[in-house]
Amino acid sequence: MPSTIAEKILARHAGVDEVQAGDIVVADVDFAMVHDARAPNAIRMVDKMGAQTLPFASRTAWVLDHYSPPPNLAAAQTHTAMRRFADEHGSPLYDIGDGICHQVLPEGGHLTCGDLVVGTDTHSVTYGAFNAFGTGVEGTDVTAVMKTGKVWLRVPETTRVELTGRLQAGVWAKDVTLHMLGRFGAEGLNYHAIEYVGEAVRAMEIDDRMTLANHAAELGAKAALLEADEKTLAWLAAHGARPPRPVSADADARYANRVTIAGADLAPQVARRHEVDDVVAVTEIDRQKINFALIGTCTNGRLDDIRQAAAILRGRKLARGVRMIVTPASRKIYLDAAREGLIEILTAAGASFEAAGCGTCVGITNHLIPGDHEVAISSANRNFRGRLGNHEAEIWLGSAATVAASALTGYITDPRTVDGGLWRPAHV
Numbered sequence: 001m002p003s004t005i006a007e008k009i010l011a012r013h014a015g016v017d018e019v020q021a022g023d024i025v026v027a028d029v030d031f032a033m034v035h036d037a038r039a040p041n042a043i044r045m046v047d048k049m050g051a052q053t054l055p056f057a058s059r060t061a062w063v064l065d066h067y068s069p070p071p072n073l074a075a076a077q078t079h080t081a082m083r084r085f086a087d088e089h090g091s092p093l094y095d096i097g098d099g100i101c102h103q104v105l106p107e108g109g110h111l112t113c114g115d116l117v118v119g120t121d122t123h124s125v126t127y128g129a130f131n132a133f134g135t136g137v138e139g140t141d142v143t144a145v146m147k148t149g150k151v152w153l154r155v156p157e158t159t160r161v162e163l164t165g166r167l168q169a170g171v172w173a174k175d176v177t178l179h180m181l182g183r184f185g186a187e188g189l190n191y192h193a194i195e196y197v198g199e200a201v202r203a204m205e206i207d208d209r210m211t212l213a214n215h216a217a218e219l220g221a222k223a224a225l226l227e228a229d230e231k232t233l234a235w236l237a238a239h240g241a242r243p244p245r246p247v248s249a250d251a252d253a254r255y256a257n258r259v260t261i262a263g264a265d266l267a268p269q270v271a272r273r274h275e276v277d278d279v280v281a282v283t284e285i286d287r288q289k290i291n292f293a294l295i296g297t298c299t300n301g302r303l304d305d306i307r308q309a310a311a312i313l314r315g316r317k318l319a320r321g322v323r324m325i326v327t328p329a330s331r332k333i334y335l336d337a338a339r340e341g342l343i344e345i346l347t348a349a350g351a352s353f354e355a356a357g358c359g360t361c362v363g364i365t366n367h368l369i370p371g372d373h374e375v376a377i378s379s380a381n382r383n384f385r386g387r388l389g390n391h392e393a394e395i396w397l398g399s400a401a402t403v404a405a406s407a408l409t410g411y412i413t414d415p416r417t418v419d420g421g422l423w424r425p426a427h428v
Contacts, residue, residue, distance in 0.1 A: 001018045002250035002251075002252040002253045002254065003018060003019075003020075003250055003253055004158040004160075004193065004195060004249045004250075004253045004254070004255065005131070005133075005193070005195055005225045005227070005247050005248065005249050006133060006155070006156055006158055006193035006195075006222075006223055006225060007019050007020065007021070007155060007158070007253075008247045008249075009114060009115075009116060009132075009133040009247055010025055010116070010133065010153065010155050011025075012114070013025075013027035013028045013029075013030075013116045013133075014026060014027045014028075015028070019155045020155060020254075021155050021156060021157040021158070021254075021256070022154065022155060022157075023154070023155045024152060024153070024154055024155075025152065025153055025154075025155060026150050026151070026152045027116055027150060027151060027152075027153060028116065028149060028150055029056070029059075029116050029117070029118055029145050029149055029150060029151050030059070030111065030112075030115040030116050030117060030132075031059050031060070031061070031105070031110045031111050031115065031117045032056065032059065032060040032061070032117070032118050032119065032142050032145045032146065033060065033061045033062075033063060033101050033105055033117070033118070033119035033120065033124070033142075034060060034062050034063070034082075034119070034120050034139060034142050035062075035063045035065050035066055035101045035119070035120055035121055036063070036064050036065065036066050036067050036068070036075070036078055036079060036082060037066040037067070037120070037121075038120035038121075038138065038139035039062065039078055039081070039082050039085075039120075039139065040078055040081075040139070041139030041140055042120070042140065042142050042143050042146075043081055043082075043085060045139065045140045045143040046085075046143050046146070049147070051143075051146075051147055054089055054146040054147055055146075055147070055149065056145055056146045056147065056148070056149040057089035057090060057091050057146045058089070058090045058091060058092075059110075059149075060091050060092075060142060060145065061091065061092040061093070061094060061101070061104070061105060061108070061110060062082045062083075062085065062086045062091050062092070062093050062094070063093075063094040063098075063099075063100075063101040063104060064079050064082060064093075064094065064095050064096050064098075065094070065098075065099065065100045065101055065356075065357045066357070066364055067079070067364055067365070068096045068097065068355065068356075068357030068365075069096050069097075069355065069357075069365070070096075071364060071365050079095075079096070083095070089146075092108065092110070094108075096355070096357070097331055097355040097356055097357065098330065098331050098356065099328075099329055099330025099331055099332070099333070099357070100297070100298045100301065100329045100330065100356060100357060101119060101121060101298070102119075102121070102123050102124065102126040102127070102210075102214065102298040102329075103298060103301070103302070103329035103330040103333070103356075104330055105117070105119075105127065106126075106127065106129075106130060106210075106236075106239065106241075107239055107330055107332055108239070108240075109236075109239045109241045109242070110241075111127055111130060111132050111134075111241065112130065112132065112236055112241040112242045112243065112244045112245070113130060113131040113132060113228045113232065113236070113244035113245055113246040113247065114131065114132065114244065114245030114246060114247050115127070115130075115132040115133070115245075116132070116133050116151075117132055117133070117134045117135075118134075118136070118137045118141070118142065118145060118151055119134070119135075119136060119137070119142075120136065120137060120138060120139050120141075120142055121136050122136040122217040123136070123214050123217045123298050123299070123381070124136045124137075125213055125214065125216045125217050125221055125222075125223055125224045126210055126213050126214040126298065127213070128213040128223055128224040128225040128226060129206065129209040129210040129212065129214075129224075129226055129232075130226075130228070130232055130235075130236060130241075131225065131226060131227060131228040131244070131246055131247060132225075133193075133223050133225065134213075134223060135222050135223050136217070137151065153222075154191070156192055156193045156221075156222040156223065157191070157192050157193070157255075157256035158192060158193045158194070158195055158249075158253070158255050158256060159189055159192045159193070159194050159195070159255060159256055159257040159258075159259060160194075160195045160197065160249075160255045160257070160258050160259065161180070161194060161195065161196050161197070161198075161259045161260075161261065162197050162198040162258075162259070162260045162261070163176065163197070163198035163199070163200035163201050163261050163263040164198055164199060164200065164260060164261070164262055164263055164264070165199055165200060165262060165263045165264030165265070166199060166200055166203050166263060166264055167200050167203070167204075167263050167264070167266060168264060168266075168416075169416070169422035169423075169424055170268060170401060170414070170415045170416035170421050171263075171266055171267065171268055171399075171416075172208055172211070172268075172308070172399040172400070172401060173204060173208040173209065173211040173212040173215075174211050174215070174269075174299070174300055174379065174398065174399035174400070174402075175266055175267070175268050175269045175399055176200075176212060176261065176263070176266065177211065177212060177214075177215030177216070177218075178215075178269035178270070178271055178279045178397065178398075179266060179269050179279065180215075180219060180261075181215075181218055181219060181271065181276055181277040181279055182269070182271075182277055182278075182279030182280070183259075184219055184277075185277045186218055186219070186220070186276050186277040187218075187220030188219055188220065188277075189216075189219040189221050189257075190220030190221075191220065191221075191222045192219075192220070192221050192222065192256060192257075193221065193222055193223040193224070193225060194216050194219070194221050194223070194224040194225070195225050195226075195249060195255075196212055196213075196224065196225070196226050197226075197227065198263070199263070200263030200264075201226060202229060205231065205304060205425050206231060206232070207302040207303060207304035207305065208304065209226055210302065211299055211300055211302075212224070212226070213225070213226065214298055214299045214381065215299055215381055217381065218276050218277075218381055218382065227246070227247075227248050227249075228246035228247075232244075232246075233246075267281040267282065267283055267414070268281065268282040268283075268398065268399060268401070268402050268414055268416065269281055269282065269398070269399075270282050270285060270377075270396055270398045270402065270412060271396060271397035271398075272396060273375075273394035273395060274394070274395070276381075276382055276397065282398065282402060282412060282413070282414045283414055287411050288375065288396070288411055288412040289375060289410060289411055290322060290375045290376065290377050290396075290406050290407070290410060290411065290412060291321060291322060291323065291370060291371075291374040291375055291376065292322070292323050292324070292325075292368060292370050292374060292375070292376035292377070292378075293318075293322060293323070293324040293325075293351075293376070293377055293378075293403050293404070293406060293407035294324070294325050294326075294327070294360060294368060294376060294377070294378040294379065294380060294403065295309050295325075295326045295327070295378075295379050295400045295403050295404065296325070296326055296327025296328065296329065296354070296360060296379065296380070297329070297360075297378075297379065297380040297381060298329060298381070299379065299380060300379035300380070300399065300400050301327055301328050301329035301333065301356075301379075302328075302329050302333060303333050303336050303337060304425060305379060305399075305400035306326065306328065306333070306337045306342050306400070307337075307340070307342060307425075308399070308400045308401040308404060308415075308423055309326070309342075309346060309351075309400050309401070309404035310341075310342040310345040310346055311420035311421070311423035312401065312404040312405055312408060312415065312418055312419070312420040312421055312423075313345060313346055313349040313351070313404055313408060313420075314345050314349075314420060315345075316349055316408060317349055317350055318349055318350035318351070318407050318408065319407065319408060319409055319411075321410065322350075322407050322410055323350075323352075324346075324349075324350060324351040324352065324407045325351065325352050325353075325354055325360055325367065325368050326346055326351050326352070326353050326354070327353070327354040327355075327356065327357065327360045328356050329356060330356050333356070334353070334356060351407075354367060370394075372392040373392060373394075374394070375394045375396065376394065376395045376396070377395075377396045377397070377398055377402070377403050377406045377407075377412060378395055378396070378397055378403065379397070379398065379399060379400045379402075379403050380395075380397065381397075382397075396412060398412070399415070401415035401421055401423075402414070402415050405417070405418045405421055
């Protein structure tokens with residue numbers, strides 16, 4: 001039977017020849033992850049099960065990223081319990097400042113093409129950038145995975161999205177994902193797998209592909225999958241991944257939807273306050289003042305995102321009254337940015353840097369709280385009212401380039417209109 005990428009990966013891991021959308025499978029997991037916001041549930045379930053041995057714990061990473069650094073005693077106690085658990089069971093541990101789960105797992109060589117990876121976060125779909133089926137589960141589910149090495153799943157329907165042409169300079173994967181949210185709505189592809197294909201996808205570097213897969217969570221997707229190519233294989237090899245098992249869809253695979261987006265025609269996009277799917281082209285926004293700018297998170301805290309911002313802010317200053325925080329997705333990214341001089345460029349422009357982690361995005365560490373009626377523009381993935389700690393403030397979303405251009409002018413700004421806004425990686 002002709003199959004999609006998701007169907008092929010799940011069939012292989014269930015030990016059967018084929019599956020189709022709607023089937024229930026019990027599948028072997030290649031790697032799992034628990035972060036600190038869900039670790040208490042996982043640890044409680046281990047105790048409740050009375051599990052003496054957890055054979056899969058050595059392939060389950062524990063990541064201290066959401067409460068990083070811990071803002072209260074309860075979070076600090078959770079971190080202590082996680083460290084103890086990892087020591088006792090031989091689990092990989094990523095401590096405060098090491099990075100965000102969705103960045104450190106691929107950086108640490110824990111996944112490869114064709115894998116099934118589960119994590120206690122909806123943005124586990126990020127791993128699809130590497131041709132792996134990544135999906136979010138609860139802490140209690142990961143407890144069962146640590147005991148059995150297996151997880152049960154319903155095989156999702158698949159939506160195929162073809163991005164034709166190449167994105168123009170100043171337009172990024174973030175703009176594609178925002179366009180998708182404007183088109184389908186939040187959770188508009190609930191429990192679908194999304195296959196991204198086309199010339200624009202092939203032209204993307206790995207950092208942008210990770211954004212493309214990551215933001216599928218806001219669409220409600222169960223997974224987001226890209227085909228592997230030479231860029232994928234080279235990146236995985238450079239990070240010590242296991243030998244890849246690339247998976248491609250059959251030419252006559254069955255899809256719930258087939259969508260075509262003219263990548264070359266796409267303009268930078270923004271999601272307006274409070275709604276992740278209230279999306280318009282940045283050219284439709286007229287002199288919207290901002291007060292805060294945030295670049296980072298698991299969606300857009302990678303090296304190319306920081307390079308975008310530095311290209312725009314090199315030798316310049318933030319607009320009067322604008323504050324800017326940059327949160328790299330991992331310690332490695334921070335160090336790479338430092339070696340390239342990007343930290344100095346952005347700090348000289350007026351930005352501040354946070355340790356790698358999720359706290360600024362989710363408002364847990366309270367390091368970025370806008371005042372009443374202030375406006376933040378962020379490269380994060382969600383802009384719900386109150387997400388940054390103040391229900392009377394606004395959050396808009398855009399690419400790192402759009403955020404940096406807006407921080408420079410003080411207004412939401414098309415990055416293509418400022419010097420440096422057309423920056424692209426040299427090899428694209």
